[in-house]
Amino acid sequence: MDQIIQLMKNIDSSLHYYIDEYGAAIYILLFLIVYFKTAFVILTFLPGDSMVFASGTLAATGDLDFKILFMLFAAATILGDSQNFFIGKQLGKLNSENHFLYRLTSDKSIGKAKVFLSDYGRVAITSSRFVPLMRTSVPFVSGYTGYEFKSFLSYNLIGGLMWTAFWLTAGFLLGNIAWVENNLFLTLLMVSSTAFIPAIIGFVKQYKKRKEAVA
Known part of the structure; x- marks a missing residue:
């Protein structure tokens, strides 16, 4: 089990090795990783x-098929x-924050997701997957608070695509650059860090508001 978890956690930086090992089955593995990451709030580490992005770079070199990847990742x-x-939604019906599934999540991330959803509504559902922690918390909180699924699905489709x-x-375009192909690990570190930019901007805005309120 530990080996499986390590494989899923590190597949992005070693993807080209797993293509040689698993062949076409790599598409199934990629689908499952994205699916599990978004389907369960406790698997945000995936x-x-x-x-x-790494899959896109390998699509640029012909090791993976761009169209298949797009359909699989969007669906996942x-x-x-x-x-x-x-x-x-099911936990909301139980009306129990003591349920073991709820306790496995971070109170802090759930709280932030509630505020995010309350402040931005539909935009939150569409853009949440671009914000660390929000991408899995917002769908969960949407169901828990009784948000209409039909509306959620519409904006979920837009956000997913x-x-x-x-x-x-981005991976496909940059994958044609020799430096990116030869320094994929470093590129992934840079890509991963960009995901925290919205969080940093939000922190700076909150800090300024608090400072102005004190003044």
């Missing part, structure tokens, strides 16, 4: 942005978020 994240929504297109296309 790679997301970086893995889709949309289906995963939908399942996450229904998990939250946007997220997949952005990271996969």
Whole structure:
């Protein structure tokens, strides 16, 4: 089990090795990783942005098929978020924050997701997958708080397609650059760090507001 977890955590930086080892089955593995990451709030440690980006770079070199990747990643994240929504909805019906599934999540991330959803509504559902921790918490909280699934699904579809297109296309375009291909690990570190930019901006804004309020 530990080996499986390590494989799933590190697949983004060693993807080309696993292609040789698993062949066409790598598509199934990639689908499952994105699906599990978005379907269960306790699996946020799995790679997301970086893995889709790495897949795009390998599509640029012909090792993977771009069209297949796009369909698989889009389906995985949309289906995963939908399942996450229904998990939250079932817990909402139980009306129990003491349920073991709820206790496995971070109170801090759930609280932030509630505020994020309350402040930005539909935009939060569409853009949450671009924000660390929010990508799995917002669908869960949407279901838990009784958000209408029909509306959630519409904006979930838009967000899923946007997220997949952005990271996969970015990887594909940059994958044609020799430096990126030869320094994939360093590139993934840079890509992963960009995911925290929205969080940093939000922190700076909150800090300024508090400072102005004190003044």
